[in-house]
Amino acid sequence: xxxxxxxxxxxxxxxxxxxxxxxxxxxxxxxxxxxxxxxxxxxxxxxxxxxxxxxxxxxxxxxxxxxxxxxxxxxxxxxxxxxxxxxxxxxxxxxxxxxxxxxxxxxxxxxxxxxxxxxxxxxxxxxxxxxxxxxxxxxxxxxxxxxxxxxxxxxxxxxxxxxxxxxxxxxxxxxxxxxxxxxxxxxxxxxxxxxxxxxxxxxxxxxxxxxxxxxxxxxxxxxxxxxxxxxxxxxxxxxxxxxxxxxxxxxxxxxxxxxxxxxxxxxxxxxxxxxxxxxxxxxxxxxxxxxxxxxxxxxxxxxxxxxxxxxxxxxxxxxxxxxxxxxxxxxxxxxxxxxxxxxxxxxxxxxxxxxxxxxxxxxxxxxxxxxxxxxxxxxxxxxxxxxxxxxxxxxxxxxxxxxxxxxxxxxxxxxxxxxxxxxxxxxxxxxxxxxxxxxxxxxxxxxxxxxxxxxxxxxxxxxxxxxxxxxxxxxxxxxxxxxxxxxxxxxxxxxxxxxxxxxxxxxxxxxxxxxxxxxxxxxxxxxxxxxxxxxxxxxxxxxxxxxxxxxxxxxxxxxxxxxxxxxxxxxxxxxxxxxxxxxxxxxxxxxxxxxxxxxxxxxxxxxxxxxxxxxxxxxxxxxxxxxxxxxxxxxxxxxxxxxxxxxxxxxxxxxxxxxxxxxxxxxxxxx
Amino acid sequence: xxxxxxxxxxxxxxxxxxxxxxxxxxxxxxxxxxxxxxxxxxxxxxxxxxxxxxxxxxxxxxxxxxxxxxxxxxxxxxxxxxxxxxxxxxxxxxxxxxxxxxxxxxxxxxxxxxxxxxxxxxxxxxxxxxxxxxxxxxxxxxxxxxxxxxxxxxxxxxxxxxx
Numbered sequence: 001x002x003x004x005x006x007x008x009x010x011x012x013x014x015x016x017x018x019x020x021x022x023x024x025x026x027x028x029x030x031x032x033x034x035x036x037x038x039x040x041x042x043x044x045x046x047x048x049x050x051x052x053x054x055x056x057x058x059x060x061x062x063x064x065x066x067x068x069x070x071x072x073x074x075x076x077x078x079x080x081x082x083x084x085x086x087x088x089x090x091x092x093x094x095x096x097x098x099x100x101x102x103x104x105x106x107x108x109x110x111x112x113x114x115x116x117x118x119x120x121x122x123x124x125x126x127x128x129x130x131x132x133x134x135x136x137x138x139x140x141x142x143x144x145x146x147x148x149x150x151x152x153x154x155x156x157x158x159x160x161x162x163x164x165x166x167x168x169x170x171x172x173x174x175x176x177x178x179x180x181x182x183x184x185x186x187x188x189x190x191x192x193x194x195x196x197x198x199x200x201x202x203x204x205x206x207x208x209x210x211x212x213x214x215x216x217x218x219x220x221x222x223x224x225x226x227x228x229x230x231x232x233x234x235x236x237x238x239x240x241x242x243x244x245x246x247x248x249x250x251x252x253x254x255x256x257x258x259x260x261x262x263x264x265x266x267x268x269x270x271x272x273x274x275x276x277x278x279x280x281x282x283x284x285x286x287x288x289x290x291x292x293x294x295x296x297x298x299x300x301x302x303x304x305x306x307x308x309x310x311x312x313x314x315x316x317x318x319x320x321x322x323x324x325x326x327x328x329x330x331x332x333x334x335x336x337x338x339x340x341x342x343x344x345x346x347x348x349x350x351x352x353x354x355x356x357x358x359x360x361x362x363x364x365x366x367x368x369x370x371x372x373x374x375x376x377x378x379x380x381x382x383x384x385x386x387x388x389x390x391x392x393x394x395x396x397x398x399x400x401x402x403x404x405x406x407x408x409x410x411x412x413x414x415x416x417x418x419x420x421x422x423x424x425x426x427x428x429x430x431x432x433x434x435x436x437x438x439x440x441x442x443x444x445x446x447x448x449x450x451x452x453x454x455x456x457x458x459x460x461x462x463x464x465x466x467x468x469x470x471x472x473x474x475x476x477x478x479x480x481x482x483x484x485x486x487x488x489x490x491x492x493x494x495x496x497x498x499x500x501x502x503x504x505x506x507x508x509x510x511x512x513x514x515x516x517x518x519x520x521x522x523x524x525x526x527x528x529x530x531x532x533x534x535x536x537x538x539x540x541x542x543x544x545x546x547x548x549x550x551x552x553x554x555x556x557x558x559x560x561x562x563x564x565x566x567x568x569x570x571x572x573x574x575x576x577x578x579x580x581x582x583x584x585x586x587x588x589x590x591x592x593x594x595x596x597x598x599x600x601x602x603x604x605x606x607x608x609x610x611x612x613x614x615x616x617x618x619x620x621x622x623x624x625x626x627x628x629x630x631x632x633x634x635x636x637x638x639x640x641x642x643x644x645x646x647x648x649x650x651x652x653x654x655x656x657x658x659x660x661x662x663x664x665x666x667x668x669x670x671x
Numbered sequence: 672x673x674x675x676x677x678x679x680x681x682x683x684x685x686x687x688x689x690x691x692x693x694x695x696x697x698x699x700x701x702x703x704x705x706x707x708x709x710x711x712x713x714x715x716x717x718x719x720x721x722x723x724x725x726x727x728x729x730x731x732x733x734x735x736x737x738x739x740x741x742x743x744x745x746x747x748x749x750x751x752x753x754x755x756x757x758x759x760x761x762x763x764x765x766x767x768x769x770x771x772x773x774x775x776x777x778x779x780x781x782x783x784x785x786x787x788x789x790x791x792x793x794x795x796x797x798x799x800x801x802x803x804x805x806x807x808x809x810x811x812x813x814x815x816x817x818x819x820x821x822x823x824x825x826x827x828x829x830x831x832x833x834x
Binding site: 233339340343351355359362366367370371380381382385387389391392395529591606609615617 | 762
């Protein structure tokens with residue numbers, strides 16, 4: 001089995017290399033024979049990588065500890081569930097997993113575009129294959145997951161208990177699906193540049209890919225946040241850790257890209273900008289991998305082998321240099337006919353939205369690499385922490401929030417006073433009402449509380465502006481057709497999936513903003529060393545420490561559980577069971593927190609320590625509005641689904657375009 | 672037309688400038704020097720009072736907890752034969768153990784004691800398992816009975832249930 005896995009990886013590398021070259025040669029020299037031969041490679045590469053992955057999975061599930069990787073990340077007693085996910089538990093497997101996803105995406109692109117768009121697709125396939133070659137090269141020659149141990153040990157070392165959480169099965173694949181997905185729009189963008197096919201067809205062809213990748217990246221970030229929240233036991237969900245930043249930056253730039261392509265589609269503007277954005281997004285995904293795998297920047301997520309990072313750095317430089325050169329070479333072709341007319345217009349709100357998103361991305365980037373820069377320039381390592389990111393990104397984030405309310409409703413080209421009045425009267429009034437209504441209730445003692453107040457007011461403004469759009473659409477539909485309110489709302493949304501799906505995503509974003517603001521400013525926490533029967537108060541909850549129990553859950557796991565009674569207004573309200581788990585073979589315990597989550601606030605308990613006399617240290621957080629963020633995430637998911645749902649009108653338009661193209665450049669099958 | 676372009680350029684530059692200003696201010700207000708213990712002690716300038724971040728390994732047996740206030744911890748960290756006394760108030764992370772690598776954030780007082788307001792243990796992730804285990808190379812593997820169970824002995828004293 002292991003030999004097969006190793007061998008298929010080599011075959012995949014060779015085939016991918018050949019395919020890459022053959023695709024380019026066939027497109028340049030118009031050679032159909034070569035094209036037909038190259039066109040078989042995506043499937044072969046995918047099949048080889050899949051077989052190899054199955055081999056590794058089999059090794060995990062059958063406890064084959066002759067593989068160093070399996071030995072290091074699994075043991076006999078591990079749950080099957082986690083044996084399955086140990087596949088991406090470490091460096092080597094995660095690279096193979098990455099390649100598996102990439103080749104699968106590539107295969108889907110291949111089937112989608114078979115003998116279509118022949119001017120662009122061969123180049124796009126070649127670019128994707130080139131990326132695959134890079135990863136396969138690393139897997140084959142630097143971090144081979146099929147590396148053997150000559151004398152196989154009897155049992156493995158086991159998976160880190162922190163990774164033994166169901167999020168381990170969900171979060172990394174989701175994030176990877178997002179990361180990897182941007183390779184597709186990137187490949188098509190570069191293909192468009194190479195083949196000088198510079199209308200917006202590459203954007204339309206890859207719109208769904210961009211959306212899907214964006215969606216997975218967004219969800220991956222949120223899942224990561226909730227994993228950190230329930231597993232790491234520090235009461236927070238985001239620490240501005242370099243690796244978190246590495247996942248956050250591509251998300252920001254991709255968001256900018258998603259918005260600015262609309263301008264290109266509608267107005268044929270910002271062509272160079274869009275090219276640069278997709279290049280930047282892709283580079284950021286590689287940069288993120290570089291950070292995670294180089295050990296250059298201290299982070300909780302770092303992988304072990306430090307040398308691998310430099311391959312990624314080299315790869316990054318090659319991509320950046322080549323693509324920049326390509327964009328510059330094609331500059332004359334990327335000129336756009338239209339210009340911005342007025343500050344007060346939809347177009348410029350898109351421009352500002354882009355600048356603001358890139359601003360947040362740049363601030364985050366700068367903070368992440370600042371230690372390296374300061375060491376290089378001044379010889380001293382200077383680090384910045386969460387205070388820096390909060391101080392810089394919060395004001396920019398608020399500007400972004402305001403733009404969410406303004407952008408979608410402001411008139412195209414040039415907004416007149418009457419337009420503005422018509423579109424913004426209601427949202428502004430809602431904002432003012434919220435400001436007045438909230439003023440007596442929210443504390444405004446420090447900067448965080450003032451920011452939160454502003455956030456809430458802006459949220460009211462944005463929500464009203466979005467809901468007004470739904471209201472207008474529904475009313476005009478009801479005026480024309482005899483439909484109920486719900487019926488009209490559904491039809492309007494269904495007929496304009498892109499537009500209203502986008503609005504729903506915006507609502508989700510507003511909820512996330514509100515959740516972050518509430519939990520950052522109004523949270524409180526305390527830590528107490530308690531004897532049995534002791535109690536204390538926090539935010540109106542009376543918490544009593546009742547007992548401490550040790551349970552031998554399995555032969556490898558011992559759980560120490562504290563029981564805490566929570567009373568509110570004299571009545572028992574909830575019983576919390578924070579615990580600590582000790583795993584055989586791991587030299588550190590794992591804290592399992594217990595959370596009571598309501599829409600208003602989370603009560604979050606950690607068993608920090610305990611002693612033989614059954615006294616224990618308990619840390620309690622009260623985090624307001626955290627659940628709003630998770631709800632916002634589901635709303636975003638729902639909105640993305642709607643805007644991604646196949647649109648028959650859109651498909652018809654696209655088919656026409658494809659036909660037109662094929663007349664210009666007949667596919668080899670027809671010749 | 673020209674004029675319009677200039678106006679947009681100015682507008683965009685204003686935004687970019689504002690963001691740049693925020694970043695510079697942010698850096699100068701919140702940055703911390705990052706040293707390992709030996710680097711810090713070999714500095715000629717005194718960093719007393721400045722925001723510092725220091726990395727080192729916990730000296731074996733140096734962790735002392737105040738018997739009356741469990742959350743009050745004193746310990747030392749070392750790196751390349753240089754060591755530093757640290758005072759910390761608060762819950763310690765799971766991985767805070769003898770020999771473990773930690774990063775403390777806080778300030779130095781004049782007596783050379785470091786007052787930490789944040790205590791981070793490095794990398795709980797198995798990705799760094801090899802490094803963590805130190806002597807254990809990928810080729811070598813531990814015997815089945817070699818694992819340690821610190822803390823579990825504390826649990827022995829507790830009422831036991833089995834499920």
